[in-house]
Amino acid sequence: MANNLLKGKRGIIFGALNEQSIAWKVAERAHEEGATFVLTNAPIAMRMGEINKLAEATGSTVVPADATSIEDLENLVSQAVEILGGKIDFVLHSIGMSVNVRKGRHYTDENYDWTMKGLDVSALSFHKVMQTTKKLNAMNDWGSIVALTYIAAQRVFPDYNDMADNKSYLESIARSFGYHYGISDNVRVNTISQSPTMTTAGSGVKGFNEFINYSEKMSPLGNASALACADYCIAMFSDLTKYVTMQNLFHDGGFSNTGVTQEVIEKFSN
Numbered sequence: 001m002a003n004n005l006l007k008g009k010r011g012i013i014f015g016a017l018n019e020q021s022i023a024w025k026v027a028e029r030a031h032e033e034g035a036t037f038v039l040t041n042a043p044i045a046m047r048m049g050e051i052n053k054l055a056e057a058t059g060s061t062v063v064p065a066d067a068t069s070i071e072d073l074e075n076l077v078s079q080a081v082e083i084l085g086g087k088i089d090f091v092l093h094s095i096g097m098s099v100n101v102r103k104g105r106h107y108t109d110e111n112y113d114w115t116m117k118g119l120d121v122s123a124l125s126f127h128k129v130m131q132t133t134k135k136l137n138a139m140n141d142w143g144s145i146v147a148l149t150y151i152a153a154q155r156v157f158p159d160y161n162d163m164a165d166n167k168s169y170l171e172s173i174a175r176s177f178g179y180h181y182g183i184s185d186n187v188r189v190n191t192i193s194q195s196p197t198m199t200t201a202g203s204g205v206k207g208f209n210e211f212i213n214y215s216e217k218m219s220p221l222g223n224a225s226a227l228a229c230a231d232y233c234i235a236m237f238s239d240l241t242k243y244v245t246m247q248n249l250f251h252d253g254g255f256s257n258t259g260v261t262q263e264v265i266e267k268f269s270n
């Protein structure tokens with residue numbers, strides 16, 4: 001299903017850890033659609049070496065960067081412009097991590113050092129990425145920047161823990177930075193709120209298997225897959241969505257607007 005939607009476009013893709021990663025699927029789809037891009041991830045994630053397979057398959061270069069480090073981001077963005085031979089048209093921020101979630105710390109008993117770390121990695125890094133591309137004047141006019149988020153930013157999902165707060169902050173950054181970036185460079189900034197998806201980050205959440213089944217039954221179209229999410233990202237990077245900015249876009253099979261489904265009601269009938 002290649003339509004050359006990103007022909008001639010250059011990008012930076014954060015967060016492809018393994019084949020399950022949403023960013024991995026985005027990279028594969030962006031390649032099919034004619035884009036060239038740099039892949040990046042935290043130096044520690046590179047040790048697994050998986051990303052090199054993706055780089056080979058998509059003809060892209062890997063530039064390691066910890067998304068919380070301004071120095072790393074400056075190096076990444078300037079290298080990307082050089083490697084790709086011009087300014088950037090799209091950026092995918094596909095990064096999330098909570099130390100409290102990882103270590104099973106309850107929301108009402110947070111370790112605040114861990115909270116700050118998770119906030120920096122999952123949300124503030126989005127601001128840092130955009131501040132860096134803006135300062136280096138690295139984005140082309142009408143470029144598109146997307147970060148991935150989850151509906152726990154609006155509704156309570158108890159086991160999502162402090163990631164819910166991180167996602168709220170992330171979505172707010174998209175609105176605020178989107179305003180300034182729109183005025184200065186016609187760059188659009190959005191978040192895509194994706195269905196629960198079986199990935200390394202996703203399955204780190206307690207009770208994820210049960211939850212993904214519940215979500216499937218609560219979504220008229222069913223849960224959106226990682227590949228379907230990648231398709232939506234491609235649409236957002238393409239020239240077909242030029243006036244969409246500062247939005248949180250639900251990509252969830254209808255979950256966000258569903259109160260209850262017949263299937264779920266039937267589970268409670270005696």
Ligand SMILES: NC(=O)c1ccc[n+]([C@@H]2O[C@H](COP(=O)([O-])OP(=O)(O)OC[C@H]3O[C@@H](n4cnc5c(N)ncnc54)[C@H](O)[C@@H]3O)[C@@H](O)[C@H]2O)c1
Pocket residue numbers: 014015016017018020021022023041042045065066067068093094095096097121148149150193194195196197198199200201202203
């Ligand atoms: N899986 C789901 O259910 C789901 C649902 C909605 C939204 N999302 C979001 O999608 C995004 C991608 O997650 P995924 O599900 O593909 O999982 P994933 O584990 O494959 O991706 C998370 C990525 O974040 C990277 N990362 C962590 N710390 C970093 C740092 N300091 N610098 C740079 N990169 C760093 C990891 O190396 C990894 O590649 C996340 O923002 C996640 O919250 C996931």
